[in-house]
Amino acid sequence: QVQLVESGGGLVQAGGSLRLSCAASGRTFSSDAMGWFRQAPGKEREFVAGIRWSGTYTYYANSVKGRFTISRDNGKNTVYLQMNSLKPEDTAVYYCAASQSIATLDSGSWGQGTQVTVSS
Secondary structure: EEEEOOOOOOOEEEEOOEEEEEEEEEEEHHHOEEEEEEOOOOOOOEEEEEEOOOOOEEEOOOOOOOOOOOEEEEHHHHHHEEEEEHHHOEEEEEEEEEEEHHHHHOOOOEEEOOEEEEEO
């Protein structure tokens, strides 16, 4: 069992920035990849970004590429999502996920989510 706790959400104006954090605990040895999903009201959950604990692989959705940056601190078992140039359409609940690979994050462990609201 991997436990994930997200933090760092809030209210920001369009063009602003936020940094989300996801702290992992429990059986983290079973998960080599972590990432972020988001779900806006009335919309489906969508993948945002993923990263491996090992190696240098990162992956981004086209909608956030160039604006968001995912990073990690292996010693703290924490993954971050730096969000710049935020747009109102980025408004959503952001969830952290963990799995054996980036490709399987959608079926991995989930956090409780943190709300991000971007005003126009």
